[in-house]
Every structure is written in structure tokens, then in C-alpha cells.
Amino acid sequence: MRIGVVTFPGSLDDVDARRAVSIAGAQAVPLWHGDHDLKGVDAVVLPGGFSYGDYLRCGAIARFAPVMTEIVTAARDGLPVLGICNGFQILCESHLLPGALIRNDHRKFGCLDQVVRIENDSTAWTNSYTAGQEITIVLKNGEGSYVADQHTLDLLEAEGRVVARYVGNPNGSQRAIAGVTNEAGNVVGLMPHPEHAVEDLTGPGTEGLGFFASVIGALQRA
Amino acid sequence: MARVVVDVMPKPEILDPQGKAVQGALPRLGFEGVSEVRQGKRFELELEGEATEERMAQVHEMASTLLSNPVIEDYAVRVLS
Numbered sequence: 649m650r651i652g653v654v655t656f657p658g659s660l661d662d663v664d665a666r667r668a669v670s671i672a673g674a675q676a677v678p679l680w681h682g683d684h685d686l687k688g689v690d691a692v693v694l695p696g697g698f699s700y701g702d703y704l705r706c707g708a709i710a711r712f713a714p715v716m717t718e719i720v721t722a723a724r725d726g727l728p729v730l731g732i733c734n735g736f737q738i739l740c741e742s743h744l745l746p747g748a749l750i751r752n753d754h755r756k757f758g759c760l761d762q763v764v765r766i767e768n769d770s771t772a773w774t775n776s777y778t779a780g781q782e783i784t785i786v787l788k789n790g791e792g793s794y795v796a797d798q799h800t801l802d803l804l805e806a807e808g809r810v811v812a813r814y815v816g817n818p819n820g821s822q823r824a825i826a827g828v829t830n831e832a833g834n835v836v837g838l839m840p841h842p843e844h845a846v847e848d849l850t851g852p853g854t855e856g857l858g859f860f861a862s863v864i865g866a867l868q869r870a
Numbered sequence: 871m872a873r874v875v876v877d878v879m880p881k882p883e884i885l886d887p888q889g890k891a892v893q894g895a896l897p898r899l900g901f902e903g904v905s906e907v908r909q910g911k912r913f914e915l916e917l918e919g920e921a922t923e924e925r926m927a928q929v930h931e932m933a934s935t936l937l938s939n940p941v942i943e944d945y946a947v948r949v950l951s
Contacts, residue, residue: 740941748942750880751887751888
């Protein structure tokens, strides 16, 4: 099982994401933003950070990176893609996911252990959890407030596409949304960081590992 | 040569924390009576040649695909000179 992790200029969490992939039992494959090649990976993680310095808008420039052209096409054909934090922003800018992420309502960069409730346990990235399960992972962002128009929010709720919700609302996200998925359930965007919660030594626990275990399980069953 | 301006503003229904921060700072400096501040971006594009209908259509495309995010922002295009 080979899972690609993209490095953009300004990515911060690509190494942690690769480490999480390895700990979960898959082979982590580094992908470069300037490449037109996905190296035959079975899934892709877009990591957190500040791609291209977050110039213009978070994720706005990364969306046009050569590797993203490949990822957008492959995602529409069913490739599992997980965007974490800046990766979530890139997926929204790429129109693979609805909505957008704007500055936290309290205007401060938040960095904390965050309890998140898994709402949808049938996506490629959440099937090892149980709906309603509360997990503690890491939240660290300045622009993590999820917004979309009311119609889109109602649609997401009705179709069960809210993947995870904050317990409490740390950044003013509409309906406390922490993560959403596309219609097919192969593309997931998540503002908090599961890859920082995969080892007891360095994180709040290991409850983030399930995202990576989920996709490995989904790929093995496919 | 033509200079074209693209103004990008957060949509009215979208919270603008930066504008709110500016508004909050004004009274501290002694400026009273400002009931709202919205912060946007202004892009100035120097076009090669004239601002023809075709070129302006391209500017609108730039504005809607890269310069603004239609989910959270509105844009307006005008020719300066």
C-alpha cells in the first residue's frame, strides 16, 4: 500500500504525515508540488502548513501546482485524498470540496488539543471510527473557520457529508464543522491534525491514527 | 497600455475578522462614529495593449478564478486608464 504525501513550498507537516502513514502500516511516498506524476500511489495526503506562503488566500496558489492538476483528475476518478489544515484549504480552493476557510472569529492563532466528534464513519478516511465517537487530536490554525452558504450547509448535513464536528467551537466554524467530504466519500478535508496524534510520546494520544488505518482498510477491501 | 483595477471584497454575509479588528482599533485612537469596517484587496493589472473586450473578458476570468474566491468574495473590475 503506497500513500503519497505532497510537499509544497511552505508545507510544514509533510514529514509528520509521512510518519503517520508509516506507523499505520503503509509505505509513505513523497510527492513534489512541481511534478506531473503521482508515482502510482493508492491515496494522497495534502499536509498542513503555509503553501506558497499562503499568499493571496490560503491554498489559492497551491491549487494551480502541477501536482494538483493530477490530483484533481485522480480524485474525481475515486483516488482517496485527505487534506489536513492547509490541505483542506487547498481542496476547497480546488473545488473538490465545497465551502472555504476564513480567519478564526477570535482572530488568534489557536494551538490546542481538540475534541472532535466523528459524524460520518463511511468515508475512505473515517471507516475505522464509529459515528458519534469523540477523539482528541491537534488543532493549530489561524484560518480555520469553515464557511459556506446556507444552502450548501443544509445539503452537507442532509447528505451526511459533515465528517467531523468540533465539540465546542474553537474558531467560529459554521455549525462547528471540522471536516467535510465530497459526494463519493473519497475526498475528505479536515482542519485539525490527526497526523500529530499517532504516538503517545509526541501527541495527545493515538486517536488520529484511525484516519490512516481507515484508508489502508478501504484500499485493502477494494 | 491599460491599467485595470480589480477590487475584491468579502461577501456581505461573510464575517470579516480583519475589518472588525480595524474597527476595534479606531476608537482607541480617538476616531469615533465608524459603525463598520470591511477589508478587501485591490489588484492593479498593467495590460499590454488596449483594454479590448476580449482582454477584459480575460481579466474577469482571472478575477473569478485566481484573484477572488467566489465562495467568500465578490469582485469588481474597472479600467483606470
